[in-house]
Amino acid sequence: MITKRIIPCLDVKDGRVVKGIQFLELKDAGDPVELAAVYDSEGADELVFLDISASHEGRKTMIDVVEKVAAALAIPFTVGGGINHLDDMKRILRAGADKVSVNTSAVSRPELITEGANFFGSQCIVVAIDAKYDPESDTYKVYTHGGRKETDLEVVEWAKEAVMRGAGEILLTSMDSDGEKNGFDHRLTKLVSEAVSVPVIASGGAGNAEHMLHAFTKGTADAALAASIFHYKETSIHEVKAYIRNRGVNIR
Numbered sequence: 001m002i003t004k005r006i007i008p009c010l011d012v013k014d015g016r017v018v019k020g021i022q023f024l025e026l027k028d029a030g031d032p033v034e035l036a037a038v039y040d041s042e043g044a045d046e047l048v049f050l051d052i053s054a055s056h057e058g059r060k061t062m063i064d065v066v067e068k069v070a071a072a073l074a075i076p077f078t079v080g081g082g083i084n085h086l087d088d089m090k091r092i093l094r095a096g097a098d099k100v101s102v103n104t105s106a107v108s109r110p111e112l113i114t115e116g117a118n119f120f121g122s123q124c125i126v127v128a129i130d131a132k133y134d135p136e137s138d139t140y141k142v143y144t145h146g147g148r149k150e151t152d153l154e155v156v157e158w159a160k161e162a163v164m165r166g167a168g169e170i171l172l173t174s175m176d177s178d179g180e181k182n183g184f185d186h187r188l189t190k191l192v193s194e195a196v197s198v199p200v201i202a203s204g205g206a207g208n209a210e211h212m213l214h215a216f217t218k219g220t221a222d223a224a225l226a227a228s229i230f231h232y233k234e235t236s237i238h239e240v241k242a243y244i245r246n247r248g249v250n251i252r
Contacts, residue, residue: 009048012081033065037072066095070095079095079097084112107151118166170198181207200223202219217249
């Protein structure tokens with residue numbers, strides 16, 4: 001049986017970890033290297049590092065910070081933000097990442113997914129999808145540039161295309177739920193999880209251990225990602241895992 005994963009996320013801006021609500025009102029949450037070391041020691045299964053303003057500002061990911069975080073980790077490490085070409089992927093992986101995450105660049109040029117998968121293998125390519133509910137169409141739309149730009153893409157169809165092009169994992173963030181701490185969007189997560197054959201990471205809305213349990217039981221996600229509840233020590237990875245394990249879910 002495939003075990004579920006708990007993944008802390010470092011949203012990094014100007015070299016510091018930040019956290020907001022629905023991608024806005026960002027507040028400082030600490031030093032990325034220090035937080036990475038804490039999460040590694042606490043039993044995180046993986047770590048996601050997102051340079052959240054790189055695409056919007058039209059620059060590359062901060063390699064020096066990536067190298068320092070990688071040096072503090074013994075767990076798989078995914079890095080995203082400002083990755084536009086195969087050479088960018090090479091730089092990130094050489095800096096110590098195990099996987100690269102693409103979002104805006106993949107929407108702009110979907111061939112990038114295939115190029116990365118062909119060169120490094122699908123297991124290294126994560127396609128991040130920032131999703132927002134559209135009441136007019138009763139569907140979810142894909143957003144790019146750190147949630148700043150709406151596209152015409154529908155989330156489930158884009159997820160299916162991303163996997164067809166070589167994505168080995170989908171990092172799915174509900175913009176509506178992000179930072180609200182009211183739970184994940186289980187409808188969104190389940191729609192995508194059931195539509196694709198690769199693991200789906202649920203992101204956006206974690207407020208406690210029960211929410212993360214429901215990401216697995218209601219949203220059928222393969223992994224649950226959280227940020228502020230770990231950054232601000234509202235709970236710990238150990239506590240979350242114990243809660244989920246005690247309720248019969250197979251977790252690492």
